[in-house]
Amino acid sequence: SYPENKKELEWIDNHQKTWLTALLVGFTVEKPQLFYLKHIDMSKRNSINDLYLKKYIHADLTENGEHRLAHAMSAKGMYPSKDYCAFTQQEIDSMETGSYELVPVEDGE
Numbered sequence: 001s002y003p004e005n006k007k008e009l010e011w012i013d014n015h016q017k018t019w020l021t022a023l024l025v026g027f028t029v030e031k032p033q034l035f036y037l038k039h040i041d042m043s044k045r046n047s048i049n050d051l052y053l054k055k056y057i058h059a060d061l062t063e064n065g066e067h068r069l070a071h072a073m074s075a076k077g078m079y080p081s082k083d084y085c086a087f088t089q090q091e092i093d094s095m096e097t098g099s100y101e102l103v104p105v106e107d108g109e
Contacts, residue, residue, distance in 0.1 A: 034086040034105035036079060037097060039071060049073040052085045053100060079105075 037053035054072035072080040079085075086105050 032088045032090070034082065034088060035092060036085055036103040036105060037087060037092070037100040038103050040099055040101050042071070046073075048076065050076055052080045053087070054080065054084050055087075056084075079103075 039051045039053065043050040051071040051073055054070050056068040056070060072085050074080040082105055092102065
């Protein structure tokens with residue numbers, strides 16, 4: 001009906017103005033800080049590589065809908081792929097990370 005369509009059109013019009021204003025003003029969405037989870041003990045025992053927690057992105061999810069986890073090796077001083085090894089604080093808070101050191105992911109990595 002016309003009153004319902006009018007409300008929808010007004011809603012769309014208002015939100016288009018909001019997005020246009022945000023784009024013109026230079027509005028940016030803040031990216032969440034990402035962290036690597038470096039296994040403390042396994043990295044100390046390995047003189048060549050550090051071991052980082054890794055998500056299996058393309059593998060079957062667990063029965064809880066979570067990514068299966070493993071470890072990725074990366075040469076000392078180097079970092080693994082962010083695609084598989086970077087976690088948000090929200091993801092970390094849902095895990096037990098007592099044996100891991102949180103290493104902030106830098107923007108350039």
